[in-house]
Amino acid sequence: MKKLRCVKGMHDILPEDISKWHYIENSFRALVGRYRYEEIRTPILEPLDLFIRGIGETTDIVEKEMYAFSDKGNAQLALRPEGTASVIRAFLQNNLDSISTISKLYYIGPMFRRERPAKGRYRQFYQAGAELIGVEEPSADAEIIAMAVHFVETLGIENVTVQINSLGDEDTRPRYRQALVEYFSKLQDNLCTDCIRRLDTNPLRILDCKVTGCAKAGAEAPSVLDFLTRDSSQHFEKLQEYLSLYNISFNVAPGMVRGLDYYTRTIFEIQGAGELLGAQSTIVGGGRYNGLVKQLGGRETPTIGFAFGIERLLLLLGEGANHLKSNFAFVAGVGNGDVTRAIIVAEQLRRSGINVDVPYKQGSLRAQLKRADKSGAVVAIIAGEDEYCRNAVTLRNLKTGEQQEVHLDTLAEKIRELM
């Protein structure tokens, strides 16, 4: 029979890696908790329309990457490709604004995009993110960026850069886009074929192109910052002052663009360096989306947030986080009634809060100790016929090989000393 495998672009997270996932998730929860953000969990399946309206009909995500389908009742559904739209939907549906004018929410969970898989990119991948809803002031932008930066720092990931930019208000983007098209159209001979196509599809991306001709042309291109309104410009200035307050170094990257339509004013990315990430460099992305709540049927509500990809963090994390496995003991039974005796002793220890493995099947003591050693147990308890008559077992330290006979009453205590 053909071997079953999981769906393309999806992956299993195995026990040997899970401690890193816990480490990342726990660190994230602890960090955003300190800023008083609270967790929200939303369904993975949402009405298709939520993402079309929220993310934008012409974005790559909606146009060609969405897992969209109709169910047996003919409802149009989609697996969520990102977290923000769902959080805002839940915010509106549950009238969270009636509880407080400011909502601070975070989420962790799987997202789905039907792309061609590559290093650091999956069709089901995990994101964790935070949203600060209801604050217009640049202090909110700064807090969001600071949390993201501090989080990456907490994990011990180095060599990252913070890129920030402002896309201005709703009217800025079309005017700027127009200006870029006019500018690059005159220089078409210098552009690569990709960028000539981008002239139609996404002229902002030309600024990101690494081909020398394009980079040269891009250097003289008009800057989005010159198209900002006075308010947006001041907002951006103020943000940079706040970031200094948080002690965060950053680059202003006027060429940076983001893939979702809903962004206004501040956008930012944290990028990792080196080959660990493959062709991917963005590990955290975020920005402000003042129009989104209204777009989804609420009243105009300023909002800013970020999300990061857990798999990408994992690529940068290395082996650092794998020390979290908890120690455990192994009970071996010997002599008449060996397995039953092992189970009785094991169960007594578990009730005292110790993690214990048992051999399940009869075997020589040698075989049992071998198994104990391979499984990584720190101590072995030999529940032998002889010592059990004295209400005792043999406690063996598997690191040093030292062993002693211990009475059952003090066994748990002695084991704790060794673990």
Added chain:
RNA sequence: GUGAGAAUAGUUCAAUGGUAGAGCCCCGGCUUGUGGUGCCGGUUGUUGCGGGUUCGAAUCCCGUUUCUCACCCCA
């Protein structure tokens, strides 16, 4: 959606047109109540799948599937 590379034992990899092999892992023994190191022995394959060339194909050719990486775009 486009392009490139890969696919042989559970795993890592050999075998350059002539009998499919090794290390590791696993299991057993040396050691009947003492693991790790050592020694001895053992299990394991439609060479991804389908076709073609050939006396003969893991090897050459065509197709196909899957994986990986890159483009596009993004976390």
